[in-house]
Amino acid sequence: MPIEPAHGESDRHRAATDAAAQKAAEQGHEAVRVRAHLSDGRSVDFVVRTTGEVYDTTVPDEPVKPSRKKRALILVAAGLTGVLVIGGGAFVLGHALGDEEPVAVETTPPPPAGAGTDIPVGLPPAFSSTAAWSAQVDDKAVVRELSDGRLLTITEARTLTILDPDRGEPQWVGSSAPTDLTDVHETTWQGRPVLAAASSQSLTLWPLDDTDGTVAPVSVDLDARAEVTYAGTAPLIDLGDYTVTAPATESSEAHRVTLPPGAVPAAAGADGVIRSLTDEAVWTTNPDTGEHERIDLATPEGADGAPEDVIGLTADHALAQWSEDGSSDTTLALIDLTTGTVAAEATARPPSDSDVLRSDPDAQTAVIGDVFISYGDDPAVVDLDGLDVTAVDGRQLYGSRDRTAVTATVTGDETSVEDYPLYSPDDPSPVLVSDDAAYVVHTTVDETYLYRADRTPSKETP
Numbered sequence: 001m002p003i004e005p006a007h008g009e010s011d012r013h014r015a016a017t018d019a020a021a022q023k024a025a026e027q028g029h030e031a032v033r034v035r036a037h038l039s040d041g042r043s044v045d046f047v048v049r050t051t052g053e054v055y056d057t058t059v060p061d062e063p064v065k066p067s068r069k070k071r072a073l074i075l076v077a078a079g080l081t082g083v084l085v086i087g088g089g090a091f092v093l094g095h096a097l098g099d100e101e102p103v104a105v106e107t108t109p110p111p112p113a114g115a116g117t118d119i120p121v122g123l124p125p126a127f128s129s130t131a132a133w134s135a136q137v138d139d140k141a142v143v144r145e146l147s148d149g150r151l152l153t154i155t156e157a158r159t160l161t162i163l164d165p166d167r168g169e170p171q172w173v174g175s176s177a178p179t180d181l182t183d184v185h186e187t188t189w190q191g192r193p194v195l196a197a198a199s200s201q202s203l204t205l206w207p208l209d210d211t212d213g214t215v216a217p218v219s220v221d222l223d224a225r226a227e228v229t230y231a232g233t234a235p236l237i238d239l240g241d242y243t244v245t246a247p248a249t250e251s252s253e254a255h256r257v258t259l260p261p262g263a264v265p266a267a268a269g270a271d272g273v274i275r276s277l278t279d280e281a282v283w284t285t286n287p288d289t290g291e292h293e294r295i296d297l298a299t300p301e302g303a304d305g306a307p308e309d310v311i312g313l314t315a316d317h318a319l320a321q322w323s324e325d326g327s328s329d330t331t332l333a334l335i336d337l338t339t340g341t342v343a344a345e346a347t348a349r350p351p352s353d354s355d356v357l358r359s360d361p362d363a364q365t366a367v368i369g370d371v372f373i374s375y376g377d378d379p380a381v382v383d384l385d386g387l388d389v390t391a392v393d394g395r396q397l398y399g400s401r402d403r404t405a406v407t408a409t410v411t412g413d414e415t416s417v418e419d420y421p422l423y424s425p426d427d428p429s430p431v432l433v434s435d436d437a438a439y440v441v442h443t444t445v446d447e448t449y450l451y452r453a454d455r456t457p458s459k460e461t462p
Helices: 012-026 068-078
Strands: 031-037 043-049 054-056 081-086 089-092 133-136 151-154 160-163 170-174 184-189 192-198 202-207 218-221 227-229 236-240 243-246 255-258 264-268 274-277 281-285 292-296 309-312 317-323 330-336 341-348 358-360 365-368 371-374 380-383 388-393 396-401 404-411 414-419 437-444 447-454
Touching: 012 031, 012 043, 192 227, 227 264, 236 264, 264 309, 264 317, 274 317, 330 380, 341 371, 358 388, 365 388
Parallel strands: 341 380
Antiparallel strands: 031 043, 031 081, 043 054, 081 089, 133 447, 151 160, 160 170, 184 192, 192 202, 202 218, 227 236, 236 243, 243 255, 264 274, 274 281, 281 292, 309 317, 317 330, 330 341, 358 365, 365 371, 371 380, 388 396, 396 404, 404 414, 437 447
C-alpha cells in the first residue's frame, strides 16, 4: 500500500524508511530487508533497522560500491516504489514522485491463520494432516457449504459468519446466531437471498445481500404449531389443518393457502407452486389463485393411505414414509413430485424429528437418520444400519459407528464401511467434505477450531 508523508512533511524517503522500521518492530525483529524498484527498471536492496538506520546491501554492478549516504540520495532522487519483504509477503512502502506512474509490484499475501499447523485429529487418508488454515469457532459449531462454495459457521463470539474457503477469512457476519447451526438454511425471501432459522414462534431471516457491517436479523411471526421446510426455493410454513403460508416472493407478500383435504406439504417449487401429497396424488397448488392440479401418485406396494410424513429433499423430490403393520420399520419411498412416480424405496427405521438432513446438491445425494438417498440419475434409498453420518460427498459418507470415526461408500443398495487411523478414540469425523478439502472441528482445552485439510491429489476418494 502506498506510503504518504505526514501532513507538513515532504520527504517520501523518510516516510518509507519510518514505515519499514515500524513494520520491523511490529514483527518483533531488529531490522527488515527492503527492495526498492527504480523507475529505470533497476532495483536496490537495503536493510532498515527499527532505530531508522539504512544499510545498502545491493550487489554492485561496478567494482566500487557507492556509499550508504549516496545510495540513499539516489533512492530519493529517482522516485521509486519500495517493497518491504517479510516472511514471503510483500509491503509497498512508497510510490513514484512527480507525474510518473508507480512501478507495478506483484505482492504475495501472507499465509492464512493456522496454515501449516498439525491438525490434532486423525483424518481419512485422502486428506492432509496439516491445516491449510484454521479459524476459532463456537464449541458446538459445525460448518456448512453455501451454494457459492463459501462456508457458514458460528464463531466463538456467537456470530453467524461466512468464511472464504481458501483462506478461512470472514466475508459476512450476522448477529444473534442460533444455538445450533443445523437450524440455519440458505434460501430466499421476497426474491432476496437470506439465511433462515425457524422456531415455534417466528422465522428469523438474515439478508445475505446486506454486507454493511454486522447484519442484524429480522423476524416473521409464525403460529405456535408451525413447521418449516426449506426443500424448495423458499421456506414453506406448515400451519397444520391443510394450511400453509405461501413463501414471500418479489411480487407478493407471504399469505395463507389452503391445500387439498388430507394433503401433507412437501416443498415450494421453483415455479412458485406448492407441492403436497395425499394417498393417491401429488397436488400442485397455485399460491396466487388457490387452484389445485392433480398428478396420480403410484404408491409403494403395501403402503396404505396418505403418507405419515413427507421430507422435502428438493423442489422436485421428497422422501415419503408409511408405517408397516406390526413393525417398527417403515416403507420409505423417493417420490418424483413432477411425475408422481416412486423412483426408489426401502424398508428402514424412519427418520426422527431431530435428525438433520445432510446433502450434496451437486451429486444429488442426501442422508437423514439411517437413510441414504440418491435422487439423481441413479435413484436409491438405502438403509445405513446405524451409521451416524456427519458429512456427505456424493456416495462417500463420513461419520461414526459405535462411536468410532469411519468412512462409508454406498454402491447400489450396499454400504461398505472402513475405519482409519485416529490419534484418539474420541477423534471426530469431518463435519463437511467438499471437492478439494475436508473440514473438522476440534476442541483443545478451552478453545475450539475449525481446520481445513486439503485433499491429497494422489489419494482422491470416489
